Each structure stands twice: as structure tokens, then as C-alpha cells.
Amino acid sequence: RGTALQPLLKMSYSCSKVGDPRPGQPYKGGNFCAFLPDNKEGLKTAKLLKKAFERGLTFQVKSFNGEERVTWALIPHKTSWDGGKARNGYPDAQYLREVGTVL
Numbered sequence: 001r002g003t004a005l006q007p008l009l010k011m012s013y014s015c016s017k018v019g020d021p022r023p024g025q026p027y028k029g030g031n032f033c034a035f036l037p038d039n040k041e042g043l044k045t046a047k048l049l050k051k052a053f054e055r056g057l058t059f060q061v062k063s064f065n066g067e068e069r070v071t072w073a074l075i076p077h078k079t080s081w082d083g084g085k086a087r088n089g090y091p092d093a094q095y096l097r098e099v100g101t102v103l
Contacts, residue, residue, distance in 0.1 A: 022063065025068055027068035027070060029070050034078055034079055035081055035089075036049075036078070045096055049075070049099075057075060058073055060072075075099065075103065077099075078095060
């Protein structure tokens with residue numbers, strides 16, 4: 001295995017906004033971790049993911065059993081270093097191309 005970039009994003013408790021399941025209600029945050037290869041394409045993707053995060057496109061608030069919580073939005077992330085595409089992990093030869101298309 002090569003080296004990998006591992007961004008860690010921490011979303012705190014906060015209040016949801018218009019467009020979320022229950023605007024104005026508190027929601028539960030969490031720690032989110034994703035992996036990118038430490039190469040030219042991975043660094044390019046990291047910059048695009050940072051822009052998406054700054055624009056509020058990385059996460060969404062969803063309701064689970066009456067509790068609002070933060071989840072990944074529609075941008076695909078690799079949350080495991082193994083397990084393949086079916087488990088949001090590597091190997092996945094198409095990932096960087098696919099996430100680049102979404103971004």
C-alpha cells in the first residue's frame with residue numbers, strides 16, 4: 001500500500017437551517033474520516049473537496065429515529081482504506097475520476 005492523505009472533519013452539535021428536516025432544531029455532530037491517495041490526483045481532489053466543504057456541500061442533516069444527525073452528503077468519500085467500492089474503500093480504480101465528476 002502507498003501512503004494516503006486522511007482528512008478528519010469534526011462536526012459539532014448545532015442547529016439545523018432552512019432546508020434541513022426540522023429547521024431550528026439541534027442536531028448531533030460527529031467525527032468523519034476519509035482517505036485519498038497521497039499523489040498528484042489525490043491532492044487535486046483534496047483541494048476540490050475543501051472547496052465543497054467551504055460551500056456546505058460535504059454534509060447534510062438527516063433524521064434518524066426522531067433525532068437529527070450529520071451525515072455525508074452526495075459527494076462520495078472513501079471512509080475505509082480497504083473493502084473495495086462496495087464498502088466505500090479501496091481498491092477502487094474509478095474513485096478519483098468519479099468524485100472529480102461530482103465536484
